[in-house]
Amino acid sequence: MQQGKPFEVTVLASNTADDPERWRFTVDRVVCGKPLDPAVMAHAAQSVGAPTATPAPGTGKQFCVLSMQAVNIGKSMAVWDADNTVSLNVGDIRYTQSQKDSSYSSDYAQYWNDRGDTAPTFGLNPGSQGPVHGVFQIPAGDKPTSVWVTSGTAIETIDGVEPGHLVLLG
Numbered sequence: 001m002q003q004g005k006p007f008e009v010t011v012l013a014s015n016t017a018d019d020p021e022r023w024r025f026t027v028d029r030v031v032c033g034k035p036l037d038p039a040v041m042a043h044a045a046q047s048v049g050a051p052t053a054t055p056a057p058g059t060g061k062q063f064c065v066l067s068m069q070a071v072n073i074g075k076s077m078a079v080w081d082a083d084n085t086v087s088l089n090v091g092d093i094r095y096t097q098s099q100k101d102s103s104y105s106s107d108y109a110q111y112w113n114d115r116g117d118t119a120p121t122f123g124l125n126p127g128s129q130g131p132v133h134g135v136f137q138i139p140a141g142d143k144p145t146s147v148w149v150t151s152g153t154a155i156e157t158i159d160g161v162e163p164g165h166l167v168l169l170g
Contacts, residue, residue, distance in 0.1 A: 001167045003027045008073065009151050009165065011080070022074035023120075025132070027167045030088065030144050032064040036104055036135065043114065044107040055104065057137045064088055064144060065108075066134035072124040080120040081105065082134030087148040087155055090138055094148065096155065101135040108133035144169055 001007050004026065011021040036055050045053060057063045066088060072078050083102045087094040097105060109119035112131050119130045138144065146169055148155065152162030 001165050003029070003147075003167055003169050005167075007149075007165045007167070009149060011078075011153065012151055012162075019075055021076075021078040021080070022072070023078070023080060024071040024073050025149060025165075026069045027147050027169075028067040028069060030064055030066050030147070030169055032138070032142075032144065033062045033140070034065075036063055036065065037108070037111075040108050040111040043111045047110065057140075060140055061137040062140045062142075064136045064138055066132075066136065066147060068132040068134075069129060070120045070124070070132050071129040072120070072126050074126055077123050077125045078120070079123045080132070081109065082132055084154045085150050085152075086134050088134065088136040088138065088144050089146045089148060090142045090144055094155070095136045095138050097134060097136060101137060104135040105133050108135070 006024050006026045009023045009025060045051060070080060082105055083097055087096050109121035112119050113122055117130055118124060120132060124130055147167040148164055150162045150164035155162060
């Protein structure tokens, strides 16, 4: 699958066996080596009444922000985010969001939600769409080559890597 091309995922989970969640995703872009969006960070700080912090990646790392569109093509309201369901890959090395990175992606979801562009993090009804953002830290200077979006509720379980879609970047 190529970046910019939509693909469909049926999320397989025990609680959705009779009515699986179904999504159509499009990977729009991955931006690496830049600070997290200052407007998003200011909005997050304002929401808790704190000064605007400028997050920095770990030593020797860079932030990479994944932007996707999600459309609920299922039969009922569903919730979805990039936490444990998406990896950003450099060759055969898989990076997932840390707990802190996941909180940054939640800041992006809240920012867009407050502007009327509801993210699937908060639930989308059938036929509705919204932005998904994932925040990853990879070694400085590395360039991501692909994104993995799982059909499971986690990329890897005791049975190994779950089925999904590999999206080639660039």
